[in-house]
Amino acid sequence: MSTEVIALLVAVVGVAGTLLAPITTAWVSSRSRRQEFELQQRSEQTRRHVDDAQANLERRRDMYVALNSGARRYRFRMMEDLYAIRSGADPDPATEVIRVEFQDTYAQAQMLVPDHVLRPCQAVRVALAEARKLMDALIEDSAHDQRKWQESHTFLIQMWDAIMAMQVAMRQDLGISAPPRP
Secondary structure (H helix, E strand, O other), X not given: OOHHHHHHHHXXXXXXXXXXXXXXXXXXXXXXXXXXXXXXXXXXXXXXXXXXXXXXXXXXXXXXXXXXXXXXXXXXXXXXXXXXXXXOOOOXXXXXXXXXXXXXXXXXXXXXXXXXXXXXXXXXXXXHHHHHHHHHHHHHOOOOOHHHHHXXXXXXHHXXXXXXXXXXXXXXXXXXXXXXXX
């Protein structure tokens, strides 16, 4: 190869490099910005996912607190009413308000709480309804049969097991307690 050909090739490569450098730089820059944007999007999506999970956990925790305190308060009021009936007094009207509040809380929980926690909550709701039926039968009995009173009392005492099972399921769902070993 002659010097002229080599000089021509060097000139062509130099001109091509000069012409292609801005295109190559723009392409590399564009690719870098796209990768940075995608990384930022994934980071924001992960942050939103974590924030949503935290908000869901807080909603469930608040619901569990409301269900637990509502069930305990309703059971306590029925125990108070049971002793009032035995002493000849009427049940407290506040018990009905507490019953309705618990039912409303349970209705909300049905849309928020996972099934494995809702089952023990349902057992508590059913037990509270059964206890109310026993109390209503006792109230309607003008003689205040001691056997019915004792049956109602025993039922309300044993209901504590259902409430404790509900609490355990809630605590496990929140990650506070470990699930039972198989």
